Amino acid sequence: MKRKSITSRDVALLAGVSQSAVSRSFSPASSVSEKTRKKVMEAARQLGYRPNTIARSLITRSSRTIAVVTYSLQNPFYAYLLEKASRFLQQQGYHLLLFFAPQNGDFDMVVDDLIRSQVEGVLMLAITLTQHQAAEVADFGIPVVIINRTVEYSGISQVGSDNFQGGYWAGRYLASLGRQRIAYLAGIPESTTNRQREEGFKAGLAAEGQTCFLYDVGHYRYDDACDAARRLFAARQREDMPDALFAANDLMAIAVMETLRDELNLTVPDNVSVVGFDDMAMSAWPSHSLTTLQQPVEQMIARATELLLKHINNPDALPEQLVLPVTPRIRQSTAPTVLSKSTY
Amino acid sequence: MKRKSITSRDVALLAGVSQSAVSRSFSPASSVSEKTRKKVMEAARQLGYRPNTIARSLITRSSRTIAVVTYSLQNPFYAYLLEKASRFLQQQGYHLLLFFAPQNGDFDMVVDDLIRSQVEGVLMLAITLTQHQAAEVADFGIPVVIINRTVEYSGISQVGSDNFQGGYWAGRYLASLGRQRIAYLAGIPESTTNRQREEGFKAGLAAEGQTCFLYDVGHYRYDDACDAARRLFAARQREDMPDALFAANDLMAIAVMETLRDELNLTVPDNVSVVGFDDMAMSAWPSHSLTTLQQPVEQMIARATELLLKHINNPDALPEQLVLPVTPRIRQSTAPTVLSKSTY
DNA sequence: GTGAAAGCGCTAACAG
C-alpha cells in the first residue's frame, strides 16, 4: 500500500464540509443532518473513499478483531470448529486474525505476536497453553477462551466436553461387549484431553475388572496412527493382539481401521472393535461407520463464542470452565465378541 | 481493551531516554547503542510493554497483513490449502485476516470489508469473483491472487491447474476402460473450475466417440453429491444407469461411492467406475482408493504465495495467469468393464 | 448540527 490513499480530508474538501463532518457521516451513531450526509456520501463515492480501519482502531482503541489460534486443520473436526466459530464471529462484525501454532512448538512467539496485534479477544482451538503463557495473555487484559483443551490456570475461560466420562464409557462398553484385550491409542500424551480420556478409559476398564492391554501413541494424526496400528497388531498370534481399541480421536480410529483391513487382514468389528472420539462428519460415512463419543460441537462453539464476547464487553466477568456432556454414537465398528473358529 | 495500555512514552520515562529511542530499540533496522537498547528493553520488560502494531501500521502505512478468503473448510482439500498457505505467509512475518465467503453469496460486503481493512494483499481460495468485484479490489491497489478459480479479469493473478486436461483425461480413460454410460457430476455449475473440467470431460468422451450419459449437480458438497447419486442411479434396470462417473471433485466422488455401496448395492469399480478431481489425502485411503486427478497443491501454493509477495513488493509487476499440470492417479475405483452374469 | 482543535501510539526525517 504505497499509493497515497484517499482520506476523509479529501472527501471533506470535495463535499465542502469539515473533515469531522465526514467522519460523522460514516459513523451511524453520530448526529449529522441528512443533507450533509448525502453530500459527503456522494463525494466519497466519487473518490472511492473508504474509512481507514487502522486509524479508527487507533483512536477508538478497539480493533474489532479476534484472534483464532489453531493447531492443524488436517483433522476435519477442527476445520469444522474453525469454520463455524469464524463465521459466527464474522457475523458479529469482528475481523479474525488467524494463527497457526508452529509445529516446532515454539508457541511463545505466537503469544507475543498475539498481544502486540491488539486483538480484543483470543479463541484457542485445541491449543495447550502453559500456565505461563495463559497468564501472560490474561494479565495483559486480553480475554481468552480455550475450546477443547484445558490449562491449569483459572484466569481463563474454557469450554470442553466430558472427556473422562467419554473415556469411561468407551472402556466399559468395549469390555461389556466381551472384549478381553482392549488397547488404547493416545493422542498427544501430555495434552489434557488425552489425559482425561485415557484416565476415564482406564477407570471404565477397571470397573469391568480389566486393565489396558496395550498402549501406543498417534499424536492425533492419521499417519502416526497407522504406524501405531502396525505396532499394536504386530504379534504373530491372534491372542497376543488386541481385540478392541479405543482411540483418543476419530481420525486415529479411522486410520487404525484402514490399516487393519488393508494391511493386516483383520476385520472390524469382528476381529477388532474400534471406538473413537469426536464424531466428525466422516465418521458416520458407511465406509467407517465408527462408534464414537459425540462432542456437542455446535453447543461448544455457541458457549465459547458467547463467553468470549461476554468477556470482551465486560472485562470484569469471571472466567468460567464449562464441561459439556458427550453422547455415545454406536455404529458398526463395534460388536459383541463371537466365538468363531478363528478364535481358537 | 479498555484498560490504558503502556506506551513507548512510559518506557522512555522509566528508562530515562527519549520516546524515539524506545521506538528505535524495537526496530531491528535502526541504529541504537547497545547500552541504550539494554536500558530500554529492561524498562519495557518491567512494564510489560509491547509496541502497538496498529499505531505502527498507521504511520508506516503497511499493515503486514494479508487477507485469506475461503469458501468452506468442509472440503479437506481446501482446509489443506488454507493451512499450508497460511503457515507460509505467517512464517514470512505476515498476519492473516481470515474471511469466509458468506453462504448466501453476498460477497460484495466482504469485498468492501477487505478494502477497508488495509490488507496488503488478498489470497483467494476457490472463490469466484465477479469481474466487477475483482476490478474493485485491484483498482484500489490491493494485489490479489486467486487459487483454483479464475475470473475474466486480466488485472488479477491466478494460479490454477489444468482442469480441461484433467477432465479430458477422465473422459478418455473411462471410455478406454470399455465403459459405455459415463455420467458427470458437476460441482457448482457456473464455477470456472467446473466448466473447464466439464468441457474437458466432454471433449475426452467425444474423442472416444461417446457423449455424456447422465448429468447431475453436487455443488462440490458431500451431502448434495449423495443426493445426486441417488438420482443418477434411480433407474430400475442396470442398463439404464451409468457404469462410470466422473465427479468434479474428490469429495463428491467419495460421496457417490459411499452411496453406491451402502444404499444401492452397486460395487466400485465393477458396477461403476469412479474418477474424482483434487487428490486429497483421504482419497488415497484404502477404503476409497479413488482414481483421481492430482492437483499439484504444494506447487500451487508456492507459486501463488510468491506471486502475491511479488505484487506486494512491486506494485508494477504484471499479473500472471498460471496453469499447472495435473497428474492422473490410477487407483482401485476404476477398472475395465468385465462381462459378468449381472450385466445380462 | 457543525467546525476547530487535540490527540490515539508510533515512525521518520531533521538537526545536533
Next chain:
DNA sequence: CTGTTAGCGCTTTCAC
C-alpha cells in the same frame, strides 16, 4: 547515536 518535531487518518470533545 540521540532527542526534537511532525505527522499517519481518524474520532471526539468543545465552543459556536
